[in-house]
Each structure stands twice: as C-alpha cells, then as structure tokens.
Amino acid sequence: MTPPQRRRRQSREQPPPEPVAAGGPKEGEQKNPERLYILTGAAAGGERAPIDLVTLIVTSADPPPTATPEQSALLRLCRAPLSVAEISAYLSLPFGVVTVLLTDLLTAELVQARAPIVRQAVPDRSLLEAVMHGLQKL
Amino acid sequence: MDFKSSDTVPGPRAEDHLPHTTQAAVKIVIVGGFGVGKTTMVGSVSEIRPLTTEETMTQAGIGVDDNYGSDTKTATTVAMDFGRISITEQLVLYLFGTPGQERFWFLWNGLFEGALGAVVLLDTRRLEVSFDVIGRLEERGVPFVVAVNSFPDAPRYPTAELRGALDLPEEIPIIECDARRRASSREVLMTLMRFLHSLAVQHVPA
Numbered sequence: 001m002t003p004p005q006r007r008r009r010q011s012r013e014q015p016p017p018e019p020v021a022a023g024g025p026k027e028g029e030q031k032n033p034e035r036l037y038i039l040t041g042a043a044a045g046g047e048r049a050p051i052d053l054v055t056l057i058v059t060s061a062d063p064p065p066t067a068t069p070e071q072s073a074l075l076r077l078c079r080a081p082l083s084v085a086e087i088s089a090y091l092s093l094p095f096g097v098v099t100v101l102l103t104d105l106l107t108a109e110l111v112q113a114r115a116p117i118v119r120q121a122v123p124d125r126s127l128l129e130a131v132m133h134g135l136q137k138l
Numbered sequence: 139m140d141f142k143s144s145d146t147v148p149g150p151r152a153e154d155h156l157p158h159t160t161q162a163a164v165k166i167v168i169v170g171g172f173g174v175g176k177t178t179m180v181g182s183v184s185e186i187r188p189l190t191t192e193e194t195m196t197q198a199g200i201g202v203d204d205n206y207g208s209d210t211k212t213a214t215t216v217a218m219d220f221g222r223i224s225i226t227e228q229l230v231l232y233l234f235g236t237p238g239q240e241r242f243w244f245l246w247n248g249l250f251e252g253a254l255g256a257v258v259l260l261d262t263r264r265l266e267v268s269f270d271v272i273g274r275l276e277e278r279g280v281p282f283v284v285a286v287n288s289f290p291d292a293p294r295y296p297t298a299e300l301r302g303a304l305d306l307p308e309e310i311p312i313i314e315c316d317a318r319r320r321a322s323s324r325e326v327l328m329t330l331m332r333f334l335h336s337l338a339v340q341h342v343p344a
C-alpha cells in the first residue's frame with residue numbers, strides 16, 4: 001500500500017498571515033490578552049515580555065484584604081514556583097483570564113515572574129545538553 | 139464569575155512542588171491530530187499527572203460585558219494537555235500536547251515561537267492529518283522530528299517511503315514509538331534533543 005503524498009504549498013517563502021482576532025484588530029484596543037505585557041524582572045533596562053504558558057510565578061506577599069477570591073487562590077498556589085499553565089489548570093480558568101489576573105498581581109508586586117528560556121536562532125548547546133541529561137535520568 | 143473559594147482549589151500535591159531554586163522553564167510541543175496519542179505521550183513521561191489548560195475562542199461579541207449578551211456569543215473551548223519534567227534544581231521542562239489545527243495555536247502566546255522544538259506525532263492510518271502541521275512548522279522555522287505512534291492495525295511503511303510521502307529532508311529524524319511506554323516516549327524526546335543539538339553544532343563558527 002502506498003502512503004498519501006504531501007504536497008508543499010506554493011507560497012512557502014511568504015510569511016504566514018498574522019492571526020486576526022475575531023471582530024478584527026482595533027487601533028488602540030488592548031483587550032486581547034495576547035497583547036498584555038508584564039515585567040519579567042530578569043532583563044536589563046526593565047524590558048517587557050509577554051506572559052508565557054511556562055512563565056514561572058512565585059508569590060512574594062500575603063494576599064491583601066482587598067484581594068478577590070481568584071487572586072487569593074492564585075497567591076496561595078504560587079507559594080512554590082508554578083507555571084502559568086499549571087495555574088490555569090488548578091484554578092480551572094482559561095489561560096487568557098490567568099494572564100489578566102497576573103498582570104494585576106505583578107503591578108501590585110504581589111507575585112514575581114521568572115521568564116522562560118525560549119528558542120534562539122543559534123541553539124544554546126549547554127542548555128540542550130542539560131535537558132538531555134535530565135531526560136536520561138527519567 | 140463562578141469561582142470556587144480559594145480554600146477548596148486543589149493545588150499541586152506536596153511532592154509536585156517545584157523547588158524555590160527553579161529559575162526558568164523550557165517547553166516542547168507535541169503536535170498531531172485527534173486521537174494520535176499526544177496525551178498518552180505527555181502522561182508517560184510526565185512527573186506530574188497530566189493537567190489541562192484551556193483557552194476560549196470567541197467568535198463574536200468580543201469586548202461585550204460578560205454579564206450581557208453571553209448567549210449571543212459562540213465560544214469554542216480549546217484544551218491542551220501538558221506535563222512536566224524537572225531537569226535540574228534550576229530548570230524545568232514542560233511538554234504540551236497541542237491540536238493540529240493552526241487556528242488554535244495563536245491562542246497560547248508564543249506556544250511554538252518559544253518552544254525548543256516540536257514532535258509531530260502521527261498515525262499512519264491518517265497520515266494526511268499531519269501534512270498541514272508539517273508545512274506550518276516549516277514556514278515558522280520550528281525545528282521538529284517525526285514520531286510514528288505504532289497502532290496495531292495501522293499500515294507500516296519503510297522509513298524511506300514515509301520520508302518520501304512526507305517530503306522531508308534526510309536530516310529530519312523519523313522514528314517509531316509507542317506513546318504508552320515511558321522509555322519509548324523518552325527516546326522520542328531524546329531524538330528531538332539530539333537533532334536540536336546537531337543544529338547547534340552546525341552553527342559553530344569556523
């Protein structure tokens with residue numbers, strides 16, 4: 001039996017179209033959680049990075065009396081470092097809702113964010129070797 | 139919003155807490171069609187019980203107050219299972235099992251852009267499901283390997299034939315696996331890491 005054959009698409013050199021949010025992007029509208037940015041605390045010069053699924057969040061203060069139930073729950077969860085994905089899973093809240101919650105908590109300095117290590121154009125060999133070593137122990 | 143009281147939210151078990159020394163995370167994406175074994179693979183290597191994060195895709199009524207008109211919106215919930223592997227006291231790896239359709243990918247910020255690489259998991263009974271995924275990864279420059287999940291009644295093709303069908307260059311690894319077995323799934327991840335490492339070595343300045 002012969003497998004089906006993949007055909008490469010013609011316009012491969014063109015960059016993929018930017019995803020457009022439903023309703024179309026509106027100038028100056030920042031409701032989309034993809035456009036929320038947080039302080040990473042790591043980069044020099046106060047550079048901002050988006051909240052990633054694997055940004056690690058650590059609680060740095062007790063919940064203030066004004067904290068909402070969601071905020072209190074998040075602050076309780078992150079006494080040990082926890083990824084945004086895990087926060088979303090444990091709180092049963094969509095990722096976008098968690099990023100909005102975190103933006104407020106970061107502004108109020110109730111939590112700290114540890115930015116993920118992302119893929120570089122030139123891969124970091126020592127990082128890859130560390131991961132391989134970790135997988136070997138599995 | 140209907141929200142459980144913070145005292146009742148089940149958090150991670152004590153043994154699932156990351157150490158305070160954990161500085162950063164990296165991620166790998168396992169992408170493939172429905173039922174191809176993504177969740178199984180995540181679960182077989184994860185140190186935590188696989189968890190689910192979801193995002194809601196709203197088709198209409200964006201920006202409308204949640205208390206009003208909620209019945210006029212059509213919302214699609216897209217779920218993604220994930221797991222975790224501690225690498226060192228400072229570094230942790232997350233694995234995401236992601237649906238194959240690209241329209242879901244941008245729901246999660248930088249899911250592919252930030253990933254070290256991807257595993258395209260495929261089932262030879264529905265090979266064509268992976269064609270679009272492979273094309274998208276190529277376009278986005280996301281390095282990937284192909285893992286063929288061996289279902290018992292699936293056709294088995296020689297690797298060369300599969301490579302031809304998928305139109306993949308010689309350097310991209312294609313391996314068979316059984317996503318239910320930890321050793322097999324770990325070997326898939328090791329294959330990806332070795333492939334990424336080979337790319338890094340190529341980049342060493344002369």
Ligand SMILES: Nc1nc2c(ncn2[C@@H]2O[C@H](COP(=O)(O)OP(=O)(O)O)[C@@H](O)[C@H]2O)c(=O)[nH]1
Nearest residue numbers: 172173174175176177178288289290316317318
């Ligand atoms: N025989 C066999 N069954 C598998 C394998 N991997 C997954 N399955 C089964 O296939 C079904 C779908 O797997 P699942 O991980 O939920 O697929 P997903 O939709 O890609 O997350 C489940 O019933 C699994 O038990 C495999 O390697 N071999």
Ligand SMILES: [Mg+2]
Nearest residue numbers: 176177219235
């Ligand atoms: Mg699944």
